[in-house]
Amino acid sequence: MNSLGRVVEVVEAFNRSVEAQVKRTRRDARFASELRRRWRRIQAQIPEIEIPTGLKFPRLALPPTDEPAEIARYLFGEGLPGEFPFVNGTYREMYLEKAESGKQKTEIEEPTRLFAGLGLAEDTNKRFHYLTHHQRTIRLSTAFDGPTLYGLDSDADGVFGKVGEGGVAIDTIEDMERLYANFPLGNEHFSVSMTINGPAPILLAMYVAVARHRFGPRVIPKLRGTVQADILKEVQAQNEIIFPLDASLRFLRDMVEFTTKYMPRWYPISISGYHMAEAGATPVQQAAYTLSNGFAYVEMFRARGLDVNRFGPRLSFFLDCALDLEYLALARVCRKLWAVGMRDAFGAGERAQLFKLHTQTSGRSLITSEFKNNLTRTAAELLLAYANATNSCHSNSADEPFTTPSEEYVRLAAHAQAILLEESGSFKFMMNALSGSPGMKIVERVVERAMLEEFHQLDELGGVLAATELRYQRSQIQAAAHRYEQQINDGTRPVIGLNRYHSAATESPAVNVVRTSREKKQRQLDRLEKFKRRHRSQSERALDQLAKVVERGGNVFAELIDTVEHCSLGQITARLADLVGRYRPTL
Amino acid sequence: MKAESNRRIESRATHPPSLRFDATSHATRSRPIRLLTAVPICDGHDSAISTINLEFVRRGLEVVYLGYHRSVRDVVRAAIQEDARAIGLSSYNGGHVEFFSEVLRELKRRGAGDIGVFGGGGGTITADDAKLLKRRGVDEIFFAGTPLDAMVNFVKRKYATAKKTFHAATSPSARLADGALAKCLTAAENGDRLSTLNSELSTRTLGVTGPGGAGKTTLIDELALRFLSTHPAGRLAVLSHDPSLVGDGALLGDRATMIYAQDDRVFMRSLATRGHAGGVSRATARCLDVLRHAGFDLVIVETVGVGQEALPFRRDLVDKTVLVMSPDYGSRLQLQKIAMLDAADLVVVNKSDLPGAKTAAAEIRQRLEHNQRGQRLIVTMAKRHRDPGVDNLFREVMS
Known part of the structure; x- marks a missing residue:
């Protein structure tokens, strides 16, 4: 049996143990009254808050019950926020506004995170500075252009039109320097996230090298941020992979080993279901494949000799939130399965049991026709994401089906989050104000069962890697995508403004399309050429040195931090591809 | 067109035909329409095209699928070799104006301007882009929300007949360009009989x-x-x-x-x-x-x-x-x-x-x-x- 089969077992055992506690309350009167006392104690400790209308409320909403069986089911089966198995949230307070002055200050984690990347590095840098005017802490999230995502230089054959489109063009360490210029890279209130996978180790190496240039080597352990680097989902859904899977996983392991040892604040991998959902996965497929990929990475890093309690807390997750009913409780189930699996199948301690989740509202749910409805879609999805206690969230801009979002719609998307978290009273005054409805509980149960069934299926196929090679997840996702399209076509899946309440007007909406001009693209090429010329004498030697490390099985990431000083992204991927081959796409 | 016929003459002149086809008879009969579909370079969004491919196939088309992250050269080479009537491109990652235009240019450069080009990209291709691309020679851009049916019907109507067919005098030889060879293969596939087979x-x-x-x-x-x-x-x-x-x-x-x-x-x-x-x-x-x-x-x-x-x-x-x-x-x-x-x-x-x-x-x-x-x-x-x-x-x- 694979580790996934073991996860299914421990979750089932956990559920049985919760039921056993529930039954015990019925026959063991002492246990029942003990539990009741504990429950009262918990309630008594909850502080009150007076909201602007003058009414007072508890800061944490608990089920209104005095029944020991229900108390047991809640405390053992769901846990208080911040307690195992974390169904109600990874932390105690999540989005709560700071308690009144005079009381102990609670640290607020700013959950808003906006994805940006356009044109050249300096353009994105400007956008970052613009965006962070609206944020209390600086958390940058970076999108890269197509050539960068595929590890190609801007001067590669036939990619000119793609330079700076849909994300920022990064070819060299100098571009990386421009990208985050004037931001305090080592500051504890600054973090950066990079959405990059195939060439992730190279881009992160550039980031580390830039930080080293600007702040000296002692900044490295202080760097905070995330690099997506989730190669399994690339094979399963997103298709941005450069090297064969085995080699890609080796480069990933090297990077994770390095960050685990020397960059303890870094999240070296963001295990992502978002792209699966965007490619057509159902909510359950998304969640099940993402968690199973997570368990596969854990197994892989452990086999590398890394301690689950050191790398475990640095794993984070990234899921889509759309409008399907499952999203009412999807993240709640994920937190539970991850915590139980990590504790009972992998022996992980509490910090490594946390399913730290970044959510993005669904891009696929946004459409072009009557596109301003997208504002409503995103708002509804945001509500679901926060009701699921996501740790951070990105809200899509309404104009995203057309273009890299314009500033107007980026602002509206950011404000949507502020309206929910700061203007509305649903999240800032009371923790768990929306959790625990009968419907939410039912969705939890059904989703959990379906996810375990998926785990079982993957286990039968020989585990995540074997199933991936068999194209199992990929073909399941494709089949789901096909079904989704058919449902839109035949109207069983209503899309307002498209197959229902469609207005006759067909003119295309006036949105400001953001494109990168020819001149800018050319400027990037010129810079790259200058870089290559300047480093001509050292680049070959640096690449040879890298090749040696690859061939003798050394840590490739540690070497890349030096390689990027003299070599461009494209030069490095080309040399690595010579050594390990190129990824062979599957249908 | 001109380059193509020159080459044909050249090949006839320098290489005595060892193999000939009887006639052009079958080339234009109702055979399945062949299309080539692909996703442009630096783009891995293959979800839409996979769905569209399935629909095309279900409706009787032969679809040669080239996959994602493909360069202009790869796309055009494949379309010519496969003797596709048209190329369908699904682009979701920007740069489509350049990519589509480059495909058209490369087709012309290789004497294959008869191969049609159509495509889509959800909402990423704007109405203005589409107008520009159509002016440059793209047959159709499908916008987000286009029913699969409409795409199939368009393709079946627009590409019902081949614009340029196999020339009876063409014979396979080492000098034959990809395009001419592809037309020979189409004739062979559609049942034209071969005559003499006499070379080493x-x-x-x-x-x-x-x-x-x-x-x-x-x-x-x-x-x-x-x-x-x-x-x-x-x-x-x-x-x-x-x-x-x-x-x-x-x-x-x-x-x-x-x-x-x-x-x-x-x-x-x-x-x-x-x-x-x-x-x-x-x-x-x-x-x-x-x-x-x-x-x-x-x-x-x-x-x-x-x-x-x-x-x-x-x-x-x-x-x-x-x-x-x-x-x-x-x-x-x-x-x-x-x-x-x-x-x-x-x-x-x-x-x-x-x-x-x-x-x-x-x-x-x-x-x-x-x-x-x-x-x-x-x-x-x-x-x-x-x-x-x-x-x-x-x-x-x-x-």
């Missing part, structure tokens, strides 16, 4: 067969890599087969998983079986004759995934045959039923990393020894870079 042929032909999922396409691509690096001026052709569905459509997807065969020195053609059982098409022998006369050093024929009883290569269709197997064929008893194990010159056990690979190799070796025909067994792991097993296979193939 130095073309080596290799037949590759095996069950679906054994790794035939990957192996062929790896052979292509080795061929290209050891024959710096050599030319390789691949004739690949995929099954047609009941409704006449077919998804020809072998190109999508190939990396190294995307090269100007490789000519690849995908054939749908069009109702013919047994692993190849009725036209395979005719197409193979065309390729033999077109001056390739090596021609590889790949069958569809075949069952136990299949013997796809009738006597002397190819010089050498390879059966590719994966270790999971089941019990030793199943092995006794595989007809091709008696006929193949080379038997490859691929996926040597799978559990049971050693046992499989041993069982198959015994089976081959029992035949006493000097058949060779080669164990490979085609997915591994520079796999020594594939090196062995390549040596055997070229020996």
Whole structure:
């Protein structure tokens, strides 16, 4: 049996143990009254808050019950926020506004995170500075252009039109320097996230090298941020992979080993279901494949000799939130399965049991026709994401089906989050104000069962890697995508403004399309050429040195931090591809 | 057009035709429309195109799918070689104005301006972009929300007939450009008879067969890599087969998983079986004759995934045959039923990393020894870079 089969077992055992506690309350009167006392104690400790209308409320909403069986089911089966198995949230307070002055200050984690990347590095840098005017802490999230995502230089054959489109063009360490210029890279209130996978180790190496240039080597352990680097989902859904899977996983392991040892604040991998959902996965497929990929990475890093309690807390997750009913409780189930699996199948301690989740509202749910409805879609999805206690969230801009979002719609998307978290009273005054409805509980149960069934299926196929090679997840996702399209076509899946309440007007909406001009693209090429010329004498030697490390099985990431000083992204991927081959796409 | 006809004259003048077609009779009859679909370079969004491909195929079209992250050169080369009536591009990652325009330019440059171009990109292609692209020669841009039906109907109407067909006087020769050769193959595929066959042929032909999922396409691509690096001026052709569905459509997807065969020195053609059982098409022998006369050093024929009883290569269709197997064929008893194990010159056990690979190799070796025909067994792991097993296979193939 694979580790996934073991996860299914421990979750089932956990559920049985919760039921056993529930039954015990019925026959063991002492246990029942003990539990009741504990429950009262918990309630008594909850502080009150007076909201602007003058009414007072508890800061944490608990089920209104005095029944020991229900108390047991809640405390053992769901846990208080911040307690195992974390169904109600990874932390105690999540989005709560700071308690009144005079009381102990609670640290607020700013959950808003906006994805940006356009044109050249300096353009994105400007956008970052613009965006962070609206944020209390600086958390940058970076999108890269197509050539960068595929590890190609801007001067590669036939990619000119793609330079700076849909994300920022990064070819060299100098571009990386421009990208985050004037931001305090080592500051504890600054973090950066990079959405990059195939060439992730190279881009992160550039980031580390830039930080080293600007702040000296002692900044490295202080760097905070995330690099997506989730190669399994690339094979399963997103298709941005450069090297064969085995080699890609080796480069990933090297990077994770390095960050685990020397960059303890870094999240070296963001295990992502978002792209699966965007490619057509159902909510359950998304969640099940993402968690199973997570368990596969854990197994892989452990086999590398890394301690689950050191790398475990640095794993984070990234899921889509759309409008399907499952999203009412999807993240709640994920937190539970991850915590139980990590504790009972992998022996992980509490910090490594946390399913730290970044959510993005669904891009696929946004459409072009009557596109301003997208504002409503995103708002509804945001509500679901926060009701699921996501740790951070990105809200899509309404104009995203057309273009890299314009500033107007980026602002509206950011404000949507502020309206929910700061203007509305649903999240800032009371923790768990929306959790625990009968419907939410039912969705939890059904989703959990379906996810375990998926785990079982993957286990039968020989585990995540074997199933991936068999194209199992990929073909399941494709089949789901096909079904989704058919449902839109035949109207069983209503899309307002498209197959229902469609207005006759067909003119295309006036949105400001953001494109990168020819001149800018050319400027990037010129810079790259200058870089290559300047480093001509050292680049070959640096690449040879890298090749040696690859061939003798050394840590490739540690070497890349030096390689990027003299070599461009494209030069490095080309040399690595010579050594390990190129990824062979599957249908 | 002009360049094309010049080349035709040139080829006739310098190479006396050794092979001719009777007439143009069948070229324009109602055959399935062939399309090439692809996703542009630096773009991995294949979800939309996969859905559209399925719909096209279901509605009777033959779709050669090139896959995602493909360059303009790869797209145009493939469309010409496949004699596609049109190219369908699905672009979601920006840069579409440049990419579509570049495809049009490259088609013209290669004398293939008759191949239509259409595409879509959800909302990423704006109405203004579409107007501009149509002015430049793109036939249609489908916007988000276009029903699949509308796309199928457009394609069936717009590309109902080929603009340019095979010229009766064309004959396959080493001087033939991809476009002219592709038209010859279309004529051969559509049933035109060949006459004289009289030249000295130095073309080596290799037949590759095996069950679906054994790794035939990957192996062929790896052979292509080795061929290209050891024959710096050599030319390789691949004739690949995929099954047609009941409704006449077919998804020809072998190109999508190939990396190294995307090269100007490789000519690849995908054939749908069009109702013919047994692993190849009725036209395979005719197409193979065309390729033999077109001056390739090596021609590889790949069958569809075949069952136990299949013997796809009738006597002397190819010089050498390879059966590719994966270790999971089941019990030793199943092995006794595989007809091709008696006929193949080379038997490859691929996926040597799978559990049971050693046992499989041993069982198959015994089976081959029992035949006493000097058949060779080669164990490979085609997915591994520079796999020594594939090196062995390549040596055997070229020996």
